[in-house]
Amino acid sequence: MPAITTQDLTVRFGNFTAVDQVTISVEPGEIFGFLGPNGSGKTTLIKALIGLLTPAEGKGSVLGFDCVKEADQIRQRVGYMSQKFSLYEDLTVMENINFYAGVYGLRGDYLRRRKDDAIALTHLEPYLHRRAGKLSGGWKQRLALACAFIHEPRLMFLDEPTAGIDPVARRDLWDLLFELSGQGVTFFVTTHYMDEAERCGRVGYIYLSELIAYGTPEELKEISDVSPAGTRRIEIDTRRTSNALAAMKRKPYVHNATIFGQSIHLLMGDQVSLDQVKTDLASDGFADAEIRPIMPSLEDVFVTLTNSLKE
Amino acid sequence: MKVSDRRPPTTDQPLAMRSNPFSGLIPVLRKEAIHIRRDPMALFFTVFIPMLQLFMIGFAINTNVRDIPTAVYDGAQTQESRRLIDRFVNSDDFEVVKYVMSDDQLNREIISGRARVGVKIPPDYSRRLLAGQTASYLVLVDGSESSVAGEALNVANAIALRESLERSLSVTAIRQTLPVEARPKVLFNPDSRSANFLIPGMIAVLMQMMTVLLTAIAIVRERERGTLEQLYMTPIKPLGLMIGKIVPYAVVAYTEIALLLFFMRWAFDVPINGNLFLLILLVTPFIMTMLGFGLLISTRARTYQEATQAAFGTMMPSIFLSGYIFPIDTMPVFFQWISRIIPTTYLIEIFRGIILRGAELQDLWKQGLILTVMSIIMITVSALRFRKKTG
Numbered sequence: 001m002p003a004i005t006t007q008d009l010t011v012r013f014g015n016f017t018a019v020d021q022v023t024i025s026v027e028p029g030e031i032f033g034f035l036g037p038n039g040s041g042k043t044t045l046i047k048a049l050i051g052l053l054t055p056a057e058g059k060g061s062v063l064g065f066d067c068v069k070e071a072d073q074i075r076q077r078v079g080y081m082s083q084k085f086s087l088y089e090d091l092t093v094m095e096n097i098n099f100y101a102g103v104y105g106l107r108g109d110y111l112r113r114r115k116d117d118a119i120a121l122t123h124l125e126p127y128l129h130r131r132a133g134k135l136s137g138g139w140k141q142r143l144a145l146a147c148a149f150i151h152e153p154r155l156m157f158l159d160e161p162t163a164g165i166d167p168v169a170r171r172d173l174w175d176l177l178f179e180l181s182g183q184g185v186t187f188f189v190t191t192h193y194m195d196e197a198e199r200c201g202r203v204g205y206i207y208l209s210e211l212i213a214y215g216t217p218e219e220l221k222e223i224s225d226v227s228p229a230g231t232r233r234i235e236i237d238t239r240r241t242s243n244a245l246a247a248m249k250r251k252p253y254v255h256n257a258t259i260f261g262q263s264i265h266l267l268m269g270d271q272v273s274l275d276q277v278k279t280d281l282a283s284d285g286f287a288d289a290e291i292r293p294i295m296p297s298l299e300d301v302f303v304t305l306t307n308s309l310k311e
Numbered sequence: 312m313k314v315s316d317r318r319p320p321t322t323d324q325p326l327a328m329r330s331n332p333f334s335g336l337i338p339v340l341r342k343e344a345i346h347i348r349r350d351p352m353a354l355f356f357t358v359f360i361p362m363l364q365l366f367m368i369g370f371a372i373n374t375n376v377r378d379i380p381t382a383v384y385d386g387a388q389t390q391e392s393r394r395l396i397d398r399f400v401n402s403d404d405f406e407v408v409k410y411v412m413s414d415d416q417l418n419r420e421i422i423s424g425r426a427r428v429g430v431k432i433p434p435d436y437s438r439r440l441l442a443g444q445t446a447s448y449l450v451l452v453d454g455s456e457s458s459v460a461g462e463a464l465n466v467a468n469a470i471a472l473r474e475s476l477e478r479s480l481s482v483t484a485i486r487q488t489l490p491v492e493a494r495p496k497v498l499f500n501p502d503s504r505s506a507n508f509l510i511p512g513m514i515a516v517l518m519q520m521m522t523v524l525l526t527a528i529a530i531v532r533e534r535e536r537g538t539l540e541q542l543y544m545t546p547i548k549p550l551g552l553m554i555g556k557i558v559p560y561a562v563v564a565y566t567e568i569a570l571l572l573f574f575m576r577w578a579f580d581v582p583i584n585g586n587l588f589l590l591i592l593l594v595t596p597f598i599m600t601m602l603g604f605g606l607l608i609s610t611r612a613r614t615y616q617e618a619t620q621a622a623f624g625t626m627m628p629s630i631f632l633s634g635y636i637f638p639i640d641t642m643p644v645f646f647q648w649i650s651r652i653i654p655t656t657y658l659i660e661i662f663r664g665i666i667l668r669g670a671e672l673q674d675l676w677k678q679g680l681i682l683t684v685m686s687i688i689m690i691t692v693s694a695l696r697f698r699k700k701t702g
Contacts, residue, residue, distance in 0.1 A: 078544075081517045081540065086537040086538045088536075100545070103338050103339075
């Protein structure tokens with residue numbers, strides 16, 4: 001039984017369709033990455049799955065429970081951790097954990113064991129009596145995870161869990177997620193970070209309320225819209241990146257060119273050889289340019305798909 | 312870093328509150344109590360500010376009119392005119408601050424505000440009196456302060472009437488006393504002290520401000536911080552959340568009312584003639600109504616500021632239309648209706664009834680019932696609105 005399934009799930013606010021006919025399926029133990037620009041419907045889908053919003057059409061089920069009729073069962077069994085640090089800053093770490101343990105109705109031996117596990121997992125031991133407001137961003141996030149995980153959920157919704165925390169803390173958090181996922185916990189993670197998306201088992205990309213890409217990162221890179229037949233994708237390294245970009249965009253064989261960090265990613269017809277490109281660059285005054293063929297990154301995928309929808 | 316080797320059955324965890332409509336009540340209640348404890352300044356101000364207001368207003372306001380500054384122009388300068396002036400001097404209501412010698416001076420005293428009342432006795436006062444004609448004297452009253460003006464008119468008339476009666480009776484009859492005399496006795500507030508009248512009402516108004524503000528802020532604060540969003544994702548039920556939030560503030564409210572009553576009794580010397588327990592009993596539906604109202608505000612207000620403004624905005628009608636300062640009986644009918652839907656109106660009636668008149672449940676059950684109905688409506692409406700938001 002999949003951890004999450006939706007069938008043409010549609011959520012409307014008045015005339016506005018926030019989530020449009022989304023169909024996904026997330027397997028137990030999978031880390032599902034959900035991407036898309038702000039306001040594209042990521043959080044709305046989570047709310048619909050938890051039963052906070054009623055779908056106008058379609059249906060969804062979480063852990064085998066219907067999102068509309070059995071929302072109570074779902075909320076008891078899933079964890080949610082949001083983009084903002086949303087714990088009580090004037091309560092200590094321990095008090096925050098106790099509060100959520102109480103909310104989920106944990107008791108007795110089980111409660112003690114769960115608290116020990118959550119603290120051990122997140123290494124919060126030294127900070128138990130510190131006010132949550134006094135923790136640094138990464139530790140706050142660990143506390144939020146401990147609270148969201150206290151009732152041993154089989155599925156966790158993480159809504160931009162790493163927004164605004166430093167790279168080391170980000171890496172640590174992901175290590176934690178992999179560990180838990182190895183134990184069979186399913187994750188539904190929204191993020192803006194492409195490196196995080198690359199680490200997900202499967203990825204969905206929602207744009208203007210519609211799910212426009214869905215699959216493993218490898219599958220997405222082979223979508224024909226992204227890598228059409230008769231094209232290849234190359235990376236050009238040169239010091240004068242923006243000038244080179246302007247020059248290359250004028251070439252008839254170039255389909256698409258964008259700057260990625262210090263380099264240019266180019267989608268071009270494969271009838272032209274790499275040597276030809278290098279010669280063209282040299283004649284335009286970019287003799288230092290280095291060229292190599294690349295696989296599209298997930299970012300390439302999403303940029304290409306988004307652009308093709310805009311046109 | 313093991314998570315749990317002894318995993319309990321995932322579908323049947325020891326879950327105490329599966330479909331309990333009050334799910335989450337106890338943890339929310341505990342958490343809220345910690346919030347209150349952690350913020351001693353907020354607690355201090357919510358308890359202290361109403362007390363400060365009690366003292367400020369309690370000492371400052373005195374609506375009893377006494378010692379009205381009075382200027383006298385005695386144009387007659389006779390035995391009779393002096394006897395009349397003595398009547399003014401000897402009354403509690405007037406205090407003769409200046410004797411003047413012309414109409415102009417008399418006017419000046421009133422225009423400048425040094426005197427509120429001017430008494431002019433014309434030169435022919437004694438002559439007309441002795442000739443058996445009507446002797447008149449002029450009383451000028453500054454109408455810019457209506458309560459003073461009304462009192463001055465009444466007393467000036469009474470002085471004239473008494474003077475007339477005594478004069479006509481002593482000339483014609485044998486008896487030395489007036490045939491009829493009213494002996495007014497002001498019940499329940501024998502000295503007509505403003506404090507006795509105002510403070511019970513003030514406590515009601517202060518209670519309203521405190522309870523509405525506390526609950527509205529308690530929820531809005533969670534929304535502002537984003538923690539409310541997090542709570543929605545948990546099995547907490549709207550009723551559990553609401554009641555868990557209300558109860559700690561109800562405790563604060565009862566503490567506050569006990570303190571206010573204490574100071575009313577011992578600092579302002581207003582006796583509680585009725586049953587204190589009845590008072591507490593009848594306060595309960597009021598507190599519930601106000602806490603429910605605070606919740607209702609919190610379902611609409613997005614920010615702390617909005618909540619505060621809404622709480623203060625709804626204070627105004629309660630201050631002016633509840634009978635706290637201005638009597639309801641003298642309001643236009645339309646406003647009387649409005650005052651009847653303001654909960655504070657009933658609490659003030661209950662307070663004045665029990666504290667001043669020693670009223671009992673049989674006298675106040677109607678107010679108690681109305682407040683109970685109001686509290687049920689208010690809590691239901693806010694719970695429904697809350698449910699809508701939480702889904």
